[in-house]
Every structure is written in C-alpha cells, then in structure tokens.
Amino acid sequence: MSKDISTRAENYSKWYNDIVTKANLADNSAVRGCMVIKPYGYAIWEKMQQALDKMFKDTGHVNAYFPLFIPKSFLSKEAAHVEGFAKECAVVTHYRLKNDENGKGVIVDPDAKLEEELIVRPTSETIIWNTYREWIQSYRDLPLLINQWANVVRWEMRTRLFLRTAEFLWQEGHTAHATAEEAVEETEKMLEVYAHFAETFMAIPVIKGRKTANERFAGAVDTYCIEAMMQDGKALQAGTSHFLGQNFAKAFDVKFTGKDGKQDFVWATSWGVSTRLMGALIMTHSDDQGLVLPPKLAPFQVVIVPIYRSDEEFQKVCDAGKSIKQELEKAGISVKLDDRDTHKPGFKFNEHELRGVPVRIAIGPRDLENGTVEIARRDTLEKEILHIQDLPTKIAHLLEQIQQNLYTRALTKREEQPLAFKQW
Amino acid sequence: MSKDISTRAENYSKWYNDIVTKANLADNSAVRGCMVIKPYGYAIWEKMQQALDKMFKDTGHVNAYFPLFIPKSFLSKEAAHVEGFAKECAVVTHYRLKNDENGKGVIVDPDAKLEEELIVRPTSETIIWNTYREWIQSYRDLPLLINQWANVVRWEMRTRLFLRTAEFLWQEGHTAHATAEEAVEETEKMLEVYAHFAETFMAIPVIKGRKTANERFAGAVDTYCIEAMMQDGKALQAGTSHFLGQNFAKAFDVKFTGKDGKQDFVWATSWGVSTRLMGALIMTHSDDQGLVLPPKLAPFQVVIVPIYRSDEEFQKVCDAGKSIKQELEKAGISVKLDDRDTHKPGFKFNEHELRGVPVRIAIGPRDLENGTVEIARRDTLEKEILHIQDLPTKIAHLLEQIQQNLYTRALTKREEQPLAFKQW
Numbered sequence: 001m002s003k004d005i006s007t008r009a010e011n012y013s014k015w016y017n018d019i020v021t022k023a024n025l026a027d028n029s030a031v032r033g034c035m036v037i038k039p040y041g042y043a044i045w046e047k048m049q050q051a052l053d054k055m056f057k058d059t060g061h062v063n064a065y066f067p068l069f070i071p072k073s074f075l076s077k078e079a080a081h082v083e084g085f086a087k088e089c090a091v092v093t094h095y096r097l098k099n100d101e102n103g104k105g106v107i108v109d110p111d112a113k114l115e116e117e118l119i120v121r122p123t124s125e126t127i128i129w130n131t132y133r134e135w136i137q138s139y140r141d142l143p144l145l146i147n148q149w150a151n152v153v154r155w156e157m158r159t160r161l162f163l164r165t166a167e168f169l170w171q172e173g174h175t176a177h178a179t180a181e182e183a184v185e186e187t188e189k190m191l192e193v194y195a196h197f198a199e200t201f202m203a204i205p206v207i208k209g210r211k212t213a214n215e216r217f218a219g220a221v222d223t224y225c226i227e228a229m230m231q232d233g234k235a236l237q238a239g240t241s242h243f244l245g246q247n248f249a250k251a252f253d254v255k256f257t258g259k260d261g262k263q264d265f266v267w268a269t270s271w272g273v274s275t276r277l278m279g280a281l282i283m284t285h286s287d288d289q290g291l292v293l294p295p296k297l298a299p300f301q302v303v304i305v306p307i308y309r310s311d312e313e314f315q316k317v318c319d320a321g322k323s324i325k326q327e328l329e330k331a332g333i334s335v336k337l338d339d340r341d342t343h344k345p346g347f348k349f350n351e352h353e354l355r356g357v358p359v360r361i362a363i364g365p366r367d368l369e370n371g372t373v374e375i376a377r378r379d380t381l382e383k384e385i386l387h388i389q390d391l392p393t394k395i396a397h398l399l400e401q402i403q404q405n406l407y408t409r410a411l412t413k414r415e416e417q418p419l420a421f422k423q424w
Numbered sequence: 425m426s427k428d429i430s431t432r433a434e435n436y437s438k439w440y441n442d443i444v445t446k447a448n449l450a451d452n453s454a455v456r457g458c459m460v461i462k463p464y465g466y467a468i469w470e471k472m473q474q475a476l477d478k479m480f481k482d483t484g485h486v487n488a489y490f491p492l493f494i495p496k497s498f499l500s501k502e503a504a505h506v507e508g509f510a511k512e513c514a515v516v517t518h519y520r521l522k523n524d525e526n527g528k529g530v531i532v533d534p535d536a537k538l539e540e541e542l543i544v545r546p547t548s549e550t551i552i553w554n555t556y557r558e559w560i561q562s563y564r565d566l567p568l569l570i571n572q573w574a575n576v577v578r579w580e581m582r583t584r585l586f587l588r589t590a591e592f593l594w595q596e597g598h599t600a601h602a603t604a605e606e607a608v609e610e611t612e613k614m615l616e617v618y619a620h621f622a623e624t625f626m627a628i629p630v631i632k633g634r635k636t637a638n639e640r641f642a643g644a645v646d647t648y649c650i651e652a653m654m655q656d657g658k659a660l661q662a663g664t665s666h667f668l669g670q671n672f673a674k675a676f677d678v679k680f681t682g683k684d685g686k687q688d689f690v691w692a693t694s695w696g697v698s699t700r701l702m703g704a705l706i707m708t709h710s711d712d713q714g715l716v717l718p719p720k721l722a723p724f725q726v727v728i729v730p731i732y733r734s735d736e737e738f739q740k741v742c743d744a745g746k747s748i749k750q751e752l753e754k755a756g757i758s759v760k761l762d763d764r765d766t767h768k769p770g771f772k773f774n775e776h777e778l779r780g781v782p783v784r785i786a787i788g789p790r791d792l793e794n795g796t797v798e799i800a801r802r803d804t805l806e807k808e809i810l811h812i813q814d815l816p817t818k819i820a821h822l823l824e825q826i827q828q829n830l831y832t833r834a835l836t837k838r839e840e841q842p843l844a845f846k847q848w
Contacts, residue, residue: 063470
C-alpha cells in the first residue's frame with residue numbers, strides 16, 4: 001500500500017512533483033509546458049479565487065475582461081515592458097488552416113496571414129491602458145479599480161507544474177489614479193491583501209519586500225512582493241504588486257483633466273497572483289505522506305470512511321456516516337462520505353492522507369455500539385476517539401486548530417531553518 | 425438628456441449595439457473581433473456563471489482546466505471536427521520576438537518557429553479526449569463528469585458584440601460514459617439544465633430542439649439546442665448539448681474495461697453556453713429606453729437616488745437612503761445608493777434606466793416628511809408611492825413580480841409575433 005512518493009530528504013524536487021501528480025492536482029499535458037489542472041487541484045484553486053475575489057471587491061474593485069490577444073505593436077510602446085516579455089511570447093501569425101494537398105491532414109493556410117501578428121497575453125498592461133485612454137477623461141473617472149481573472153502565456157523553457165508553466169491562470173489588477181500618492185497607497189494596500197490572504201487562508205507566513213531594480217516587473221517604477229520560505233530553505237515569490245508610475249499612461253497617452261482644469265498623465269498600479277500559489281501551498285505544508293491542506297482551502301474538510309466486514313455492516317455504518325455528515329454540514333463543515341464499495345478502507349485511508357484531507361473519521365460496527373468514532377488529523381497524524389454527539393463542536397474547533405497549527409509550524413520552520421539563498 | 429439610442433423600429437441591429445455600448449456592457453477592442461467586457465457587463469456574466477456553476481455541481485459535475493493550445497495534429501484526428509473548425513483557427517507559429525535591426529520595435533524571431541503549430545482552442549474536445557485516455561481504464565472511472573470555464577477563439581469574419589466574437593468566454597462540459605444510453609441521458613439532462621437556467625434566471629422562454637445533420641456540431645452524432653425568439657422575430661441559439669457517440673474515443677483511442685472484462689470505446693457528450701447568452705438577455709427584454717434586466721441577474725436590483733436642493737438636504741436624504749439600503753439588504757436585496765454629488769438626479773434616473781436596474785427608489789425631503797418614497801419599476805416604467813417601513817417586503821415581492829412579468833411578456837411576444845425564419 002505504498003504511495004510511491006519520494007521523501008523530501010531524498011529528492012525535494014521529485015517529492016514535489018510526486019505530490020502534485022499523485023494527489024491528483026495537476027498533470028503535464030500533450031502541449032509542451034502547459035498543464036492540466038485536475039478536478040481536485042482546481043477545487044482548491046476555486047477556493048482561493050473565491051476568497052481573493054471577495055477581498056478585492058471588499059476593497060472597492062470590480063472585475064472586467066480584456067482580449068486574450070495583444071497586437072505586437074502595443075508591446076513595443078513601453079520600452080522596458082517589451083524588453084522583459086519579448087523572449088517568451090506565443091505569437092499568432094495566421095487565422096486559418098486548410099487541407100493539405102494529399103488530403104492527409106491540415107496545414108496553415110499561407111493566404112491567411114495576419115497583417116499584424118498577435119501576442120497571446122503574457123500580462124495585460126498594454127491592451128488595458130490602450131482601453132483606459134477611452135475610459136478616462138477627467139478626475140471624475142478616477143480612481144479606476146479593475147481586476148481580471150484570466151489565463152496568460154509566457155513561453156518558459158524549463159517548466160514545473162504550478163510553479164512555472166507556459167500557460168497559467170491568474171488575476172491581474174490594473175488601477176488608474178489621479179496622483180502618485182494614491183497609486184503608491186493602492187500598491188501597498190494590495191500587497192497587504194495578498195499577505196493577509198496568504199497568512200489567513202493558506203496558513204503561509206510571508207515576508208513583504210521590495211524588489212531590486214533588476215528584479216522589477218518590466219515597466220514598473222517599483223515592485224513589492226510577498227515571499228514565503230519553502231521547506232528546503234528556498235524562497236518562493238507568491239505575489240507581486242507594482243507601482244507603474246506614469247509609464248503606461250505615457251506610452252498610451254492616457255491623460256485626465258484635474259479639478260484645477262489642468263491635464264496630466266494618469267498614475268497606475270498592477271498586481272497579481274497566480275496558480276503558482278498552488279505550488280507554495282503544496283511545498284509549505286506537505287510531508288512525506290502526501291499533501292497537507294489548510295482547512296480553509298480544502299475541497300472537503302472531513303472525510304468519513306466506513307469500516308465493515310459484511311454488506312449488512314456496510315449498510316449500517318454508511319447510514320450512520322450519512323447522519324454524521326448531515327450534522328457536520330449543519331455546522332458549516334464540508335464533508336465527503338467515501339461510500340465506494342469498490343475500495344477497501346485501508347486504500348481509502350491512504351488515498352485521503354495523500355490528498356491532504358484535514359480530518360478523517362473512521363466508523364465501524366463496534367464504534368456504533370459505543371456511540372463513538374475514531375478521528376485522525378492530517379497535520380499531526382494524531383488519532384483520537386470522540387463521541388458522535390460531540391462531533392460538530394469538536395470538529396469545528398479541531399479545524400480551527402489545524403489551520404492555526406499549520407501557520408505556526410511553517411513560521412517555526414522558517415525561523416529555525418537555514419536560508420538556502422535561492423529561489424523557486 | 426437624450427440617451428441617443430436608436431429605436432427598435434428604426435434599426436433593430438443598431439438599437440442592440442447602442443444598448444451594449446451605452447449601458448456599459450461591452451466595447452469593441454483594438455483587436456479585430458475581440459471585445460472588452462466592461463465591469464457592468466461582466467457583473468451580469470458573473471451572476472450567470474454562479475447560477476450555472478451551482479446547477480452543474482448539483483448535477484454531479486466538477487470543474488477542471490485544460491490547455492489553451494491544441495496541437496494542430498489533434499484537430500485532424502476527428503475528420504468532421506477539423507472540417508468544422510479549420511477555417512476559423514488562430515494559429516501560434518512562433519514563441520519569441522526579437523528586436524528588429526534598426527531598433528525601432530520588435531519582429532517575430534524566425535529562429536523561434538514551433539515544430540508543430542498550436543491552435544488557440546476553438547473548443548476542447550480533442551485536447552480533453554487525449555487526456556481522458558490516461559484517466560480512463562475501467563468502468564470504475566466512469567462516468568467522468570467534467571466542466572471547464574474558459575475563453576475560446578473562433579476567427580469570425582463578421583462579428584457582433586456578445587453574439588459573435590473572435591474570442592468569447594464560455595463553459596464546456598465534457599463527459600465520458602460506459603454506455604450510449606447514459607451519454608444520451610446526460611446530453612438531454614444538460615439541455616434541461618440550460619432550459620431551466622434560461623427560463624428561471626434569464627426570464628427567457630426557450631424551445632428545445634434537435635439540429636439537422638447540417639447544423640450539428642462538428643464531430644457530434646446528435647446536437648440538441650435551446651433557441652429563444654428575439655423581439656425582431658429572429659431565433660437565437662442560446663446553448664447546445666451534443667451526443668458525441670464514440671467519435672472522439674475512437675479518434676483518441678479511449679477504451680475502458682467493462683464489468684464483464686470486455687474492452688469498448690467510451691461514449692461522450694459535450695455541452696456549452698457562452699457570453700452569447702448576454703446577447704440573448706439584452707435582445708429579449710430591453711426596450712427603446714435601454715437595457716432591462718431580470719432581478720435575478722441584475723448586478724444591483726435596486727438603486728436609490730437622492731433628490732435635493734441644498735447640501736443640507738443632500739445629507740439628510742443620503743442618510744435616509746443609507747438606512748433604507750441596510751433594511752433592504754437584510755431582506756437579501758442588492759442595493760446601490762447613488763450618492764454622487766457630481767451628477768443631477770435627472771441624469772441618474774436616465775442612466776439607471778439605460779442600465780436596466782429593476783427598481784428605482786427616489787427619495788426627497790418631502791418624502792422624508794411623509795415617511796414615503798417613490799418607486800419606479802424598470803419593466804413597465806410604472807411609478808408608485810410606498811411607505812418606508814413597507815419597503816423590504818414590498819420590494820422583495822415586486823422583484824419577484826418583475827422576474828415573472830419579464831418571462832410572461834417574452835412568452836406572449838413569442839406567441840404573437842410572426843417568425844422571421846432567420847437566425848441571429
């Protein structure tokens with residue numbers, strides 16, 4: 001019943017890949033560098049999205065959607081920006097295929113060449129600031145606080161699931177302001193939002209910092225970031241927030257008329273986090289048994305596994321499982337009852353441990369007689385016997401404890417572990 | 425204070441475009457055929473997504489994410505499929521730009537040509553069925569019920585905001601089954617889900633139908649659809665659900681071992697709705713004054729407009745507005761208090777009418793004295809005076825009435841209006 005995961009000590013990088021693939025989070029696809037995010041991995045990403053989206057809206061932002069394609073000439077308009085992204089652009093050059101002459105497949109139709117090539121967005125500053133020119137005339141139109149959930153493409157040569165992929169999912173905030181001060185304030189505010197999200201939902205302690213000139217986002221005046229330390233002592237950049245000055249406003253001629261009637265270029269910020277957060281989450285908490293998930297981001301927080309020897313017993317413990325599930329759900333806890341009769345309890349224990357379910361409840365015929373169940377927490381692997389009637393209260397409390405413990409444990413590790421002075 | 429919208433009688437098609445752009449739903453972008461979905465339009469799309477996503481999950485589906493790019497050779501594997509999509513493919517041929525020789529911009533780097541061209545997904549059957557080959561071995565892995573929220577690209581020559589754009593947002597369900605019967609059942613079930621969504625949330629009566637062989641999805645055995653009738657008598661296809669037989673399983677060699685130990689190809693369905701639904705929503709309910717939104721999809725259901733002559737009055741009515749907002753929100757109603765002091769009440773009335781807010785509350789100093797407000801419903805433009813303390817109950821009821829009335833009105837129109845026998 002081995003899970004066939006490398007240990008961290010053996011090979012940290014292989015351990016990471018094993019967890020991503022064996023816990024059913026993501027897989028490499030047939031397209032070089034692009035991943036398939038599997039349902040279980042996507043469910044975690046959805047939880048992240050929901051929490052972040054609420055935080056963005058609570059701070060006054062609204063969502064919108066801008067085109068996937070960016071005309072090549074747009075990229076060139078901001079010198080540092082094009083310098084930063086030119087080497088990793090997926091370029092659309094044609095808009096049609098046709099049958100090849102021997103009818104064996106399709107070829108690119110040479111008559112369907114685009115007049116201007118289109119870049120699959122690596123980030124959207126240029127197309128967005130080209131649009132903002134139409135949307136912003138006066139100080140009344142400011143601030144403009146917009147976010148976009150989208151896919152982006154950066155043609156990376158060396159990829160790694162979630163951490164660095166040719167296509168990834170992300171959100172990108174793009175805001176426009178009347179003054180430099182306001183824009184800087186927004187940049188800092190969104191960094192705080194990211195830090196708060198990382199610590200509260202992901203249970204990851206982060207360090208807020210400022211990038212050196214070399215590491216800045218291409219086109220930014222100043223780049224702030226949150227970094228987390230992984231278990232191998234390497235740092236991982238988890239989110240960035242940029243003060244863009246008037247660079248993009250100047251490149252795209254976006255001016256506004258102030259209260260004083262004078263015209264000036266608009267000040268900008270942009271900020272983003274991506275599916276890379278999944279990598280940070282996995283690397284921070286997981287162990288040699290598999291994934292470990294903080295309860296706030298787990299697709300289900302509790303799994304109930306029936307223990308039985310006969311069909312009759314199976315029916316009985318499943319019925320008890322259903323009623324426990326209902327009681328827990330009433331307390332706002334998300335629960336899966338694993339009532340598959342195609343797999344043995346031992347297999348299920350292993351699988352749910354591998355997939356990082358925060359709390360496991362095992363329930364067998366003897367438990368039913370005693371009115372108890374065995375619970376196991378994933379973070380410490382400790383077991384405990386609890387009375388069924390106490391479950392809603394005790395498990396709600398346990399989930400809070402686990403969330404807190406994961407954070408504290410990560411913080412302690414960070415403080416104790418020697419820094420590798422390298423980055424993921 | 426004219427809104428500058430064409431009337432339906434004058435020019436139906438221009439009327440539609442005017443509403444989309446002037447109600448701030450979407451705009452054409454700098455990229456041919458691609459639209460920018462503006463915050464107000466996107467907020468409606470988000471409401472649609474939430475409702476649909478819940479319906480998909482309630483029927484046992486989970487979300488996942490597959491690559492944006494499809495290798496050219498994949499498209500060719502299913503003969504009808506490539507025939508249907510080859511003529512509208514955006515093709516990525518290169519992965520890098522470089523500075524041009526006179527340093528004036530960037531050009532596509534001829535040394536960075538892809539060995540095999542990548543198609544920006546027009547739909548994802550091929551990449552998904554290529555993945556399902558790895559995921560499906562036995563009947564235990566079936567059914568596989570997966571949905572994806574994504575952007576897709578079909579290079580259309582004649583585009584129209586929301587209704588037909590080169591890039592659009594959509595969801596695509598891709599399910600795998602052990603028997604033809606199960607797959608057909610799924611196809612029909614999802615058509616029912618779409619019909620239910622259209623009628624219950626969008627307040628659009630739809631006709632469920634089956635496409636002729638010519639109109640079938642490229643690669644399908646059978647295509648079901650829901651169609652709605654627009655105010656000009658033309659039909660609009662609003663959602664499709666396809667029974668794909670074993671076509672994609674055969675093309676990608678996806679077999680499973682049955683309970684009887686025999687191998688067979690897997691049966692498939694796919695089904696999708698897109699931002700095209702926004703077009704249907706707009707065209708079904710709106711009038712010559714602008715957009716009309718069903719309460720269940722309105723970003724805010726009620727707008728409160730303060731009426732005042734002095735700063736002091738402004739303060740007073742705004743305070744009353746805030747407390748009304750709170751009371752309505754307690755009753756689960758979404759409310760915007762339009763407390764901008766930069767625009768006159770008349771301007772605001774006009775704007776919110778144009779944007780289709782279901783209920784408007786106007787509140788002035790005299791109302792305050794009487795403990796009343798004036799409410800106006802967007803669907804009928806009727807006004808009424810209500811006591812402030814009755815608002816939560818009466819407005820909740822009114823919103824239900826509006827939702828119902830929009831549906832009934834659309835149904836009556838459909839029954840009375842001569843069919844144009846044309847399609848949008």
